[in-house]
Amino acid sequence: MNAKIPFDWTPTPELKQDSVLSAFLRRVGESSYESLCARADADPAWLMEEVFAFCDFRFYRPYTRMLDTSRGQPWSQWCVGGTTNIVLNCIDRHRGTDAWERPFLVWEGENPDEQRTLTYREFDAEVCRLAHALSELGLGRGDVVGLYMPNLPETYIAFFAVLKIGAILMPLFSGFGPQPLIARLKDGGARAVITADGTWRRGNAAPLKAVLDEALAATPAVAHVLVVRRMGDRLTTPMQAGRDHWWHERMASQPAQRATEEMDASAPAILLYTSGTTGRPKGCVWTHVSFLGSMVTRDMHICCDFRSGDRYFFLSDMGWMVGAMCACIPSYFGGSLLLAEGTPDYPDSGRFWRLVQNHRVTYLGVAPTLIRGLMRYGEEEVERYDLSSLRLLSSGGEAWTDAPWRWFFRHAGKGRLPILNIAGGTEVGGCNLVTTVHHPQRPSSFSGPALGVGLAIVDESGRPVPEGTVGELVLRHANIGMTRGLWQDDARYLESYWNVIPGVWVHGDFVRRDADGLYYILGRSDDTIKVSGKRTGPTEIENLLTATGAVSEVAVIGVPDPVKGAVIVCVCVCVPMPGVDASDAALAQRLSQAIVDGMGASYRPADVVFVDELPKTRNLKVMRRVVRAVYAGGNLGDLSALVNPHAVEDLRRRLGKPALPAPARASAR
Structure with missing residues (x-):
């Protein structure tokens, strides 16, 4: 991205000065987030000592050693000798305080x-x-x-x-x-x-x-x-x-x-499964210090400014890590949680925004897919509601494209609230990339690496890539949030994360850093598209398609070309916006030309297919590998995390593909 392109949002001096991050910087004697990152990467144990002190983390018995790496980075032990409990830090700590009689959980059923x-x-x-x-x-x-x-x-x-x-x-x-x-x-x-x-x-x-x-x-x-x-x-x-x-x-x-x-402190507390590309789901193990030490205190409080007066709302199922976020983030700091049964657009299309208005939400989290779905109802639906209670916006779960990011920024944030974009995963129990109120923003950008994770962007051989070049996101050392192996499968843990590029954790995301130091996730690295010898992630191409205003969601994939051999071809699976006729051949041509205009003629897609839904996981990530498997033929892999398995069958029918053997599917309800 060109450094001369203006930012969409820039923090005020007052916002930076009054932030939690500034208070932490003052405590540790650092002048900037960047200098803090460097110090934290050099000494992760020092970082967590400071985080726990700053956030008043509670132990029954103090630890004797913050970090023990004697068995190697994959088996790092944190808070050795200490005893604690998530409940001690999230509920018991408030007994006898002013928070004890304040609301913690506010619930609304599908019937308001x-x-x-x-x-x-x-x-x-x-x-x-x-x-x-x-x-x-x-x-x-x-x-x-x-x-x-x-x-x-x-x-x-x-x-x-x-x-x-x-x-x-x-x-x-x-x-x-x-x-x-x-x-x-x-x-x-x-x-x-x-x-x-x-x-x-x-x-x-x-x-x-x-x-x-x-x-x-x-x-x-x-x-x-x-x-x-x-x-x-x-x-x-x-x-x-x-x-x-x-x-x-x-x-x-x-x-x-x-x-x-x-x-x-290192006892297993939460066993949360994440789906593998193939094979059985992977059981990630969070301890009584890992999730609180990473996502809750380090990421959401210090970096993303969650405070005791905030009311948190992120419409999500407990089966995704956001469920644990909803439980632990507000409760740790004495805030409150809004919980809603059902879907964001029933019994009417304005339900999501009405929940924010009526329950005075201050800290709103979303997945980009949710916003793409709500865009279909028009900006008028948002403008009907008073969203003045909002203090900060947050997002996670997948990469944004520019159009929905700007729509959310403009209509929910009124052009004044930052979108604190975070990215990590179940396996790391927190963030790899964060967004702070200290840094300017462009659509889908991140301010930088999470503290103490040792993030780098490398090529297939593990060498750092130049600025502006797409590469693999890796972590050079363990951090406190990482899963304690995989449940009953140490060999798979090493094979999946630590042995792909020896000596570093490979997370599976494609990332780029621009000239201003902002980071962008461009999709999963197993979604790589290689055209004319150049690797790219799908997000860059999907941005061009959603920018046309004709489609609300897109999955761009690469498939082998039977004529050109190793050359990869772009295939777009699009969900048209209301009022757009997907049967119109001119629409497919318009979308194809948008890619050519933005990327070059070599990226012209071989096909444009229209469907009603894209296959998505329960945390609303688009399953491009499933789209690719249906289109090109092959193993569908683990589909147990799909929230809408009927979308796979719909795509198969539209493509005229024969039924493929598939493993267990999620319920279709």
């Missing part, structure tokens, strides 16, 4: 007349009651407990109750069908599952317990199922004697106080 508010005191009492109920079932330290729940207050009560008794939480996407559940419950060795009878989705009663029952027929190790009664008589919910228990019955007589288990 259904609302609940729980103060920290009330929430803690429910956590303690559930902790007692789980202990009565014989659950405790080291037991894996699945959480297969929609967005209900009980979901977050269960999150903390499982951790409070020292058990290991396994979040599960509420849209999963039986086969993805079987794979995770078996691999994780779950002893219990907490679920609901069902939930509301677009006015329909969607079952959960019935789906879980199908999975449990193949997972006999699950001894107990605790069921929240959300739907009542609207769903038939068979209960198996001895195994199944109603939440309200088990909670009825439980005391409202219970001590939190003192856990080794």
Whole structure:
């Protein structure tokens, strides 16, 4: 990107001066984020000492050593000898403070007349009651407990109750069908599952317990199922004697106080699965210090300015890492959380913005896909609502393209609020790249690397690439958020991340740094498109297509060309905007020409295909590898994370492709 191109947003001196980041810089005696990054990369242990002191991280027994790398970087140990608990830092810390009687969780059902508010005191009492109920079932330290729940207050009560008794939480996407559940419950060795009878989705009663029952027929190790009664008589919910228990019955007589288990700082706390390109899902292990030390304190508080007075809203399922973010970020700092059941555009297209308005959200998180979907309803839908409560905007989950970034900036942020873009993943338990209120912004940009992660951009051989060149994002050393191996599969952990380019962690993202020091993610490196000998990520080309205003979403892929051999051809899968006729051949030509005008004639796509939906994961990332597999033929890989598996079949039909053998799919509901 040319350095002379103006920035879309520039921080004011007052905003920078009053930021959390400035307070941290003053504490450690650094003059800029860049100098802080250099010092943190040189001494990650020093960084975390300062982060924990600045954020008042609580331990039962202090650690004797912050970082032990004696077994090598992949097996780094943090806070050696220390004991703590996520619940100690996120709930217990507020007992006896002003926050105790303030709202923590505000919930709205799909029907807006259904609302609940729980103060920290009330929430803690429910956590303690559930902790007692789980202990009565014989659950405790080291037991894996699945959480297969929609967005209900009980979901977050269960999150903390499982951790409070020292058990290991396994979040599960509420849209999963039986086969993805079987794979995770078996691999994780779950002893219990907490679920609901069902939930509301677009006015329909969607079952959960019935789906879980199908999975449990193949997972006999699950001894107990605790069921929240959300739907009542609207769903038939068979209960198996001895195994199944109603939440309200088990909670009825439980005391409202219970001590939190003192856990080794490096003890597993959360087992969260992320899908591999092929093979079974990978179980990422977060400890009682890892997620709080990375995403919660280092990234979202110090870098992204989350504060105690903020109300956080990021519409997401508990099965994605954003679920844990929603639980831990506001609770650690004494803020509040808005939780909403259902979808952003039902019962009407303005629901998402009405939630922000009515509940006075200050810190709004989104996935770019959500904004692309809401753009279809027009800017008028946003302008109807008072969004003046917003203080900061945040985004994550996938790379932006310019058009939706600017739409969100202009209409939600009114051209004055920065979009704090973050990128990392389940495997690192936090961010690789962050955006701060100290740095100017352009669409989809990041300010720089997260603190202490040792980020570099390299070629296939591990050599640093010149400024402006697309390369592989790597981390030169371990950081506190990284998964503690992969669950029961040390060899796969090394093979997937540490042995791709020996000596560094390869995350799988294509990244570029511009002349102003801003960073851009250009897609997954396994989505590489190579045209005329030049590698590029799909985002650069997708930007050109969404900029036409004719399509709201695009997946650009590369496929082998039968005539030119090794030459890769661009193929666009587009979702037209309302009022645009996808059957019009002129539209395909217009999109093709947009690529040629922006990239050159060698990038002219071989095909432009229109579909109603793109295949997406539960965290709303477009699955380009699946699009490529359908188009070119080949192994579809692991589809268990798809939120809309019907989109794969739709694409196959439109292309006239034969059915391909596929592994387990997510539920289509």
